[in-house]
Amino acid sequence: MAPKADKLAQNIDSIKSFLRRKLATYPELNEVIEKIKYIEKTLSEKKLTLQIISNNETLNQALFDLISNYSEFTQTYQIKYDLTPSSPLPISPQIKNTLTLKRLIVDSTEIIEEYILEKDHNYLIGRCPENPIFLDSNIYQGISWKHAEINPIENKQGEIRWQITDLNSSNGTFINGEKLNGSTILNNSDTITLAYPELKANIPCFEISQESINFSENINNEYQYIIDCDLLLLILDNNNLSHNEKEFLVNLDISFLSKVFIIVDFAEESHVNLEETNTNLENQINSLNIEYKIELFFLKLKAFYQEEGQENLSRIEQKNQDKFIKALSNIIKRQPENILAKRLTAKLNPLVSPLEQILIQEDEELKEKIKESQDKLTKITQKNWKEITKNAISNVKEEKDKFFKQIKSDLAQAKNSVLDNFSKRSIVGKIQNFVDELQPTIFKKQGQPHVKLLPVYGDINADLNEVLIKFTTNSVEKWALKEWDKIINHYNHGGLNDLLKRVYTYVDVIPDLFSESPFSHPAELDIANNFLISFMGIESEVRHKQVSMGGYIMKTLRANMMQIMMMATMLLAILGQKMGKNEIFGQLSQWFQRFPFLLGLAVFALIFFLTNSYNQDNNLKLEEAEDKLKKEVNTYYQSLSKNLIEKVIQDINLALEYEANRIDSALERVQETYGEYISETEKQQVIIKANLESLKEKEKNLSKEIIEFKKLANT
Numbered sequence: 001m002a003p004k005a006d007k008l009a010q011n012i013d014s015i016k017s018f019l020r021r022k023l024a025t026y027p028e029l030n031e032v033i034e035k036i037k038y039i040e041k042t043l044s045e046k047k048l049t050l051q052i053i054s055n056n057e058t059l060n061q062a063l064f065d066l067i068s069n070y071s072e073f074t075q076t077y078q079i080k081y082d083l084t085p086s087s088p089l090p091i092s093p094q095i096k097n098t099l100t101l102k103r104l105i106v107d108s109t110e111i112i113e114e115y116i117l118e119k120d121h122n123y124l125i126g127r128c129p130e131n132p133i134f135l136d137s138n139i140y141q142g143i144s145w146k147h148a149e150i151n152p153i154e155n156k157q158g159e160i161r162w163q164i165t166d167l168n169s170s171n172g173t174f175i176n177g178e179k180l181n182g183s184t185i186l187n188n189s190d191t192i193t194l195a196y197p198e199l200k201a202n203i204p205c206f207e208i209s210q211e212s213i214n215f216s217e218n219i220n221n222e223y224q225y226i227i228d229c230d231l232l233l234l235i236l237d238n239n240n241l242s243h244n245e246k247e248f249l250v251n252l253d254i255s256f257l258s259k260v261f262i263i264v265d266f267a268e269e270s271h272v273n274l275e276e277t278n279t280n281l282e283n284q285i286n287s288l289n290i291e292y293k294i295e296l297f298f299l300k301l302k303a304f305y306q307e308e309g310q311e312n313l314s315r316i317e318q319k320n321q322d323k324f325i326k327a328l329s330n331i332i333k334r335q336p337e338n339i340l341a342k343r344l345t346a347k348l349n350p351l352v353s354p355l356e357q358i359l360i361q362e363d364e365e366l367k368e369k370i371k372e373s374q375d376k377l378t379k380i381t382q383k384n385w386k387e388i389t390k391n392a393i394s395n396v397k398e399e400k401d402k403f404f405k406q407i408k409s410d411l412a413q414a415k416n417s418v419l420d421n422f423s424k425r426s427i428v429g430k431i432q433n434f435v436d437e438l439q440p441t442i443f444k445k446q447g448q449p450h451v452k453l454l455p456v457y458g459d460i461n462a463d464l465n466e467v468l469i470k471f472t473t474n475s476v477e478k479w480a481l482k483e484w485d486k487i488i489n490h491y492n493h494g495g496l497n498d499l500l501k502r503v504y505t506y507v508d509v510i511p512d513l514f515s516e517s518p519f520s521h522p523a524e525l526d527i528a529n530n531f532l533i534s535f536m537g538i539e540s541e542v543r544h545k546q547v548s549m550g551g552y553i554m555k556t557l558r559a560n561m562m563q564i565m566m567m568a569t570m571l572l573a574i575l576g577q578k579m580g581k582n583e584i585f586g587q588l589s590q591w592f593q594r595f596p597f598l599l600g601l602a603v604f605a606l607i608f609f610l611t612n613s614y615n616q617d618n619n620l621k622l623e624e625a626e627d628k629l630k631k632e633v634n635t636y637y638q639s640l641s642k643n644l645i646e647k648v649i650q651d652i653n654l655a656l657e658y659e660a661n662r663i664d665s666a667l668e669r670v671q672e673t674y675g676e677y678i679s680e681t682e683k684q685q686v687i688i689k690a691n692l693e694s695l696k697e698k699e700k701n702l703s704k705e706i707i708e709f710k711k712l713a714n715t
Helices: 003-022 029-045 057-068 071-078 221-227 243-250 275-288 313-333 337-379 385-418 427-436 464-489 491-507 547-574 579-595 596-712
Strands: 047-054 077-083 095-105 109-114 125-126 148-154 161-165 174-175 183-185 191-194 205-213 231-236 259-265 295-299 441-444 446-453 541-543
Touching: 003 029, 003 441, 003 596, 047 057, 047 221, 047 313, 047 541, 057 071, 057 077, 071 077, 071 313, 077 221, 095 161, 109 174, 161 174, 191 275, 231 243, 259 275, 275 295, 275 427, 295 313, 313 337, 337 596, 385 464, 385 491, 427 464, 427 596, 441 596, 446 464, 446 596, 464 491, 464 596, 491 579, 491 596
Parallel strands: 047 077, 047 231, 231 259, 259 295
Antiparallel strands: 095 109, 095 205, 125 148, 148 161, 161 183, 174 191, 191 205, 441 446, 446 541
16 A cells, blocks of 8 residues: 555544544544544545546546546546536534533532523523423522523624523522623623522533534535545536536635546547647636646547447547546556545545544643632632631630620629619619608508608508509619610620620631521510519508697606706795795795786796697607608618619529520531531542542543644644
8 A cells, every 4th residue: 555545544543543532522423433434445445536527418428438448447446427516605604502501519510401592492491390491499509480581682783692581580690790680692601600699519500602613514415525536527518618617617625636637528520729729728727717737638529429439539539538548547557545545634634623622622621620620729728727717716715705704894883883872873872762752641540640651642542662662673674674785785895796796707707608697696684573573561651659638748747847846946046035835836826816917828838838849749759750661661672672683683694694605505506617617628628639630630641642633633
C-alpha cells in the first residue's frame, strides 16, 4: 500500500480505538465509528471513484461504455454516472435552544435532564405533574404548584426569543442571582434558579443555551453523492458551457477531487475546428476564475452510443481517445491509493474535527469543576471554624455571666430603694403616707364606744385591711413589673433583649447556618400567685374607754381636794391670817352670803374647768388610741410589703435563672449545630479533596488524549 494510504489506515485504526474508549461517555460516537468503518472499507478495496456527469444520459452511457472496455479501469475504478446536479443553495444555520436542568449533588453539579425548546410550545415549570417541566417536591424545596413559565416571543427581525415569567410563586424566581419581577427575555447562558438566588442542595437550576446548527450535510444529498469521487468527468454535448454547467463548475466543492476532466463530444466529420474549439472552451473556463485545474479531452462518443466500433474512428479521433485513455492509465500507475487516501482523509476530517471540540469542551468543563472544587475547598478551609466557634461560645458565656451579675447588683439596689424607710417614693414610705392620712372615727359597737381608722371620706362599714392589702399588693406588683421591664429593656445597656441580640451576633459567624436567632425572647414575669393568697390583716379598731361627766368630776375632786385646800391655806397665809379648816369654810360662807354672785361665779368657774379638763382628757385618749392603731397598722403593712417584695424578688431571680438556663440551652444547641456543621465540613473536605484528586487525574489523562487526538487529526 502507498505510504499515504498506509498512514491513513493506521490513523483510522487509532481513531477507532480512541472513539471506542469514549463510547461510554458519548454513545453518539457509535454513528461516527460506523462512518469511519465505511471509509476504512473503501480504503481496503483500493478502488478510485470515477464520476461521469452530463446533461445527456446517452453521453453518460457512451463514456461509461468506452471506459468499461478496458479491464484495467474496471479493476481499478468504481465507475458511476449521473446527470449534472444543481449547485446546493446556501443554508442559514438554525438556532437550537436547550434548557438544561441541573442539581447540586454532593460537591458537583449534575445534569438531570435537557429540554429542547420548540417555538410553538409554552413550558410551565412547577410541582404540578401535568406541567411540561415537572419538579418533584420530594427532591426540590420551595417550588410552587405552577412556579414559572417559559414561552417563545418573536421580535421585529422575526427571531424567536424566550421569555420567562414568574407566576406569583411563593419563594420567587431568580435570573443570574437577581430576583425576577414579572417577565424578562432570556439570553444565552443565563442561569435560572427557583426559590433561592443561587445553586444549592435541593434547589433546581436551569441553564439556557443557544447552539447554531448547520444542516447542510443533510441537504442536497444528490450533489454530495456526485462530488464524493476522485475523478470527475463532465461531458459537454456541444462546444459551449451552459449556464447550469458554468454554475456547477464555479460552485464545485473540490475537497474530495483529485482530477477534473471536461469531455467534449467531438467528431471530425462535424467540420468543427478542433483547435478553435479548444481555445474557445479554455477561454470560457478561464473566465470562471476557478482555482482548480481542468483538463480538456475531445472524444467521439457517438461511436459508442450508436454502437459503432472503434474501427470507424478517424486518425485524429483515435489520437484524442488514446490521449484520454493514457491520462486515466497514468493516474492508476502513480499509486492511486494516495489519491484515494486524499479523498478519504477529506471525508474523515469532518467526522473527526468536531470530536476535538468535544474533548476541548470536556477539558474546559473539567477545569471548571476543578476550579469550583478548589474554590469550595478554599472557602471551607480558609477559616478555622473550630477556633472561631469556640471563641464565639466563650464570648457569649462571658457576656451572659457579666450581664446577670450586674442585674443582680441592680436588683439589690432597686430592692433597697423600694424598702427605704426614709424615702417618700419607696413602698414603705407610700404605706406610711397612706396610714398617716387615715382618720379616726368613734362609733358604738355593742353599746360601747370604739375608735376605728378610715380613709378620708371612707364608709364606716369599709374594711381597712382590704383597702390596705389592695394598696400594698398593687404597689408591689406595679414595682415588680416595672422592674422586670427595666431588666428586659434598660438595665446594663439595653437589658436582656439587647443581650440576646448581642449574643446572636457572636454566634452568627457561619453564613446561613441559622435561619433565625436560637435565643428566644424573654418570657413574661408571672407574680400573680403571690397576691392570690388570703392575707390575715390586722385589727383596725379599738374600744374607747370614756368615763361619764359626773364620774369624771367626782374622781377629779377626790383626786384634787388636798391640792385645793393647800392652795387656800397658802392664800390665807399670804393674807396674814391663820385659820383652821372650819374657820376657812365659815369665812367663805360669810363671803358667799354677803356677795351671793361670787358663789355663782365660783360654781361656773369650777364647772368650766372640769368640763374643759374632761374634753382634753377624752381627746388625749382618742389621740393615743389613734396613734397606737396607726403604728400597729403601719408596722404590719410595711412588714407585709417587705415580705411581698422578698417573694417578688425570688420570682424575679427564678425568672432570671430561667432565662440564663434558656441561654445555656440555646448555646448547647448552637454548639451542636456548630459541631454538625464542622463535622459535615470536614467530611466535605475529605470528599472534595478526593474528588479534586480524581478530577486532576482525569484532567491529566484528558490532556494526554487531546495531544494524542491532535496528532491523529493532523496526520
